[in-house]
Amino acid sequence: xxxxxxxxxxxxxxxxxxxxxxxxxxxxxxxxxxxxxxxxxxxxxxxxxxxxxxxxxxxxxxxxxxxxxxxxxxxxxxxxxxxxxxxxxxxxxxxxxxxxxxxxxxxxxxxxxxxxxxxxxxxxxxxxxxxxxxxxxxxxxxxxxxxxxxxxxxxxxxxxxxxxxxxxxxxxxxxxxxxxxxxxxxxxxxxxxxxxxxxxxxxxxxxxxxxxxxxxxxxxxxxxxxxxxxxx
Amino acid sequence: xxxxxxxxxxxxxxxxxxxxxxxxxxxxxxxxxxxxxxxxxxxx
Numbered sequence: 001x002x003x004x005x006x007x008x009x010x011x012x013x014x015x016x017x018x019x020x021x022x023x024x025x026x027x028x029x030x031x032x033x034x035x036x037x038x039x040x041x042x043x044x045x046x047x048x049x050x051x052x053x054x055x056x057x058x059x060x061x062x063x064x065x066x067x068x069x070x071x072x073x074x075x076x077x078x079x080x081x082x083x084x085x086x087x088x089x090x091x092x093x094x095x096x097x098x099x100x101x102x103x104x105x106x107x108x109x110x111x112x113x114x115x116x117x118x119x120x121x122x123x124x125x126x127x128x129x130x131x132x133x134x135x136x137x138x139x140x141x142x143x144x145x146x147x148x149x150x151x152x153x154x155x156x157x158x159x160x161x162x163x164x165x166x167x168x169x170x171x172x173x174x175x176x177x178x179x180x181x182x183x184x185x186x187x188x189x190x191x192x193x194x195x196x197x198x199x200x201x202x203x204x205x206x207x208x209x210x211x212x213x214x215x216x217x218x219x220x221x222x223x224x225x226x227x228x229x230x231x232x
Numbered sequence: 233x234x235x236x237x238x239x240x241x242x243x244x245x246x247x248x249x250x251x252x253x254x255x256x257x258x259x260x261x262x263x264x265x266x267x268x269x270x271x272x273x274x275x276x
Contacts, residue, residue, distance in 0.1 A: 198261055201262070
């Protein structure tokens with residue numbers, strides 16, 4: 001069910017407003033709002049999500065866009081970097097429209113460094129990743145899947161230099177849910193609620209940007225849906 | 233059951249060749265990174 005369109009808020013008064021976050025994960029919540037005074041429903045929605053600890057949420061349910069990923073449902077702007085691909089919306093999912101010179105990445109600032117991040121990998125495409133603890137694409141922790149090698153990995157990238165922190169040979173199915181639990185230095189990587197990898201890593205421990213990544217664009221792109229970050 | 237091993241580093245640090253432990257284990261996770269080697273945990 002799509003979230004309220006933040007582009008067209010309208011004052012509402014004396015009504016009950018409810019919405020459902022997709023029930024495909026353990027963090028699914030039914031949010032019921034009672035609005036008794038004049039309030040912007042989008043503001044009420046974000047306030048309610050934040051009250052429950054959900055800092056970032058994006059359903060990607062908006063008009064197709066081949067130039068921009070826009071902003072998350074909770075308001076944070078998706079920020080592209082030069083040469084990191086053109087990201088967009090297709091059929092209410094995020095994907096890479098055009099492959100960048102460098103590996104494709106896009107970030108949003110959650111404002112928190114500890115918590116749970118998850119995203120549905122609707123289509124595995126090419127090397128889908130959840131990125132966290134990111135200053136930028138060159139300095140981050142990446143939780144992903146190497147499509148060619150068939151391995152889930154946790155990778156630390158420092159000034160562009162990649163160091164593998166863990167790997168696990170397994171199959172990624174379309175529609176899998178990547179979940180990352182970050183608690184200080186401890187990082188856990190779950191796929192469909194099964195613990196795949198766990199490492200301790202202090203790099204960028206208090207850094208707050210999260211994001212998405214994949215290797216290819218167009219029809220070879222990975223496709224993502226329903227990203228969220230919840231404070232721990 | 234897991235086992236702790238110390239193994240050399242391999243790789244150049246590029247995306248296609250990340251710095252990693254020299255192991256053929258199908259599952260491992262980092263315990264500690266040292267200057268020229270990794271301490272890793274593998275399933276045995």
